[in-house]
Amino acid sequence: MTATLPAAAPPRCAASSPEMLRFRVAGMDCADCARSVERVVAALPGVDTARVNFGAATLTVVPGAGVALPVADIAATVARAGYHAVAETGMQRGVQITAPPWWRDDRLRWVLLAVALWVSGIVLSYTGYEATFVTALFAAAIAxxxxxxxxxxxxxxxAKRLDMNVLMTVSALGAALLGEWGEGAAVVVLFALGGALQARTLERTRGAIRGLMALSPATASRVDETGGETLVPVAALAIGDVIRVRPGERIAADGVVIDGISAVDQSAITGESIPADKAPGDECFAGTVNGPGALLV
Structure with a gap:
């Protein structure tokens, strides 16, 4: 079959080029966040290209010719933007990272504390409690x-980019300047709570994506025009390459069977409990397990 790279995987070029740097970025919960990270990193001296894969929460940095970029500088730049970046090594790629439980999520804990302060301020405001103390509760919730x-x-x-973080900051400051502490706290707390819950949902989705990506093997047996086989990294495969998949091996790339008959366990991808029969012309998916027959992909 003719090999093609999995469509759902983020760019693998970072793994094939030692000059590229790849980071996992925590805290991005919107596409605007990803674009902001791209922009601030791309503005660093010596950076040729910065690309963020929002779905996989990864940052790929391509330095300029002959430039060695300090990993710490990039991580510090991302941190100043409000996110956390950790450089990946070759052994870490494909390793699934599980999100911590909610009671260990620092961001969610701070947001829940802000919710408690906001609710306390509302309750006390209706009981005629001292206005200064109520205002202090709302101000703490905003902070x-x-x-x-x-x-x-x-x-x-x-970075000269107007995103929703800028707009929310302006709205909170405006409410405070107008003395509408309760309304400002309501906007900030509800926005922060929504963002924290969305971030946890996204992290679970990303964990599922990483789990599927980890199923794909790191190498493949590429077959040349003479029938010879060469073991190559999956990142080195290109459209039109032919690979051999032996019985019991995982298929290294999406493709179409061109020779051989087998049954492939696709349960991790499609949910089918029974192995699917494969013959020339049938499609196969990266990460699925070949059965008793050998295939050319």
Missing amino acids: LGGWPFARAGWQSAL
């Missing part, structure tokens, strides 16, 4: 719930 997107908004403003 705790709003500092992540305020920091991200500041970096977006420095």
Whole structure:
């Protein structure tokens, strides 16, 4: 079969080129966040290209010719934008990272504390409690719930990009200047809570994607025009290459069978409990397990 790379996987070129740097980025919960990270990193001296895969939460940095970029500088730049970047090594790629339980999620804990302060302020305001104390509760809720997107908004403003973090920061400051502490706290807390819950949902989705990506083997047996086989990294495969899949091996890339008959376990991809019969002309998926027959892909 003719090999093609999996459509769902993020670009693998970072693995084939030692000059490229790849990071996992935590805290991105919107496409604007990803674009902000791209922009601030791309503005660094010596950076040729910066690309963020929002679905996989990865950052790929291509330095300029002959430039050695310090990993710490890139991580620090991402941190100033309000996110956390960790450089990947070759052994870490494909390793699934499980999101911590909610009670260990620092961001969610701060947001829940902000919610508690906001709700306390509302309750006390209706009981005639001292206005100064109620205002202090609302102000604390704004500070705790709003500092992540305020920091991200500041970096977006420095990068001359107007995103929702900038708009939320302006709205919170405007409410405070007008003395509408309760309304400002409500906007900030609800926005922060929604963002924190969305981030946890995205991290679970990303974990599932990484789990599927980890099923794909790191190498493949590429067959040349003379029938000879060469063991190559999956990242080195190109459209039109032919690979051999022996019985019991995982298929290294999406493709179409050109020779051989077998049954392939596709349960991890399609959910089918029974192996699917494969013959010339049938499609196969990367990460699925070949059965008793040998295939040319």
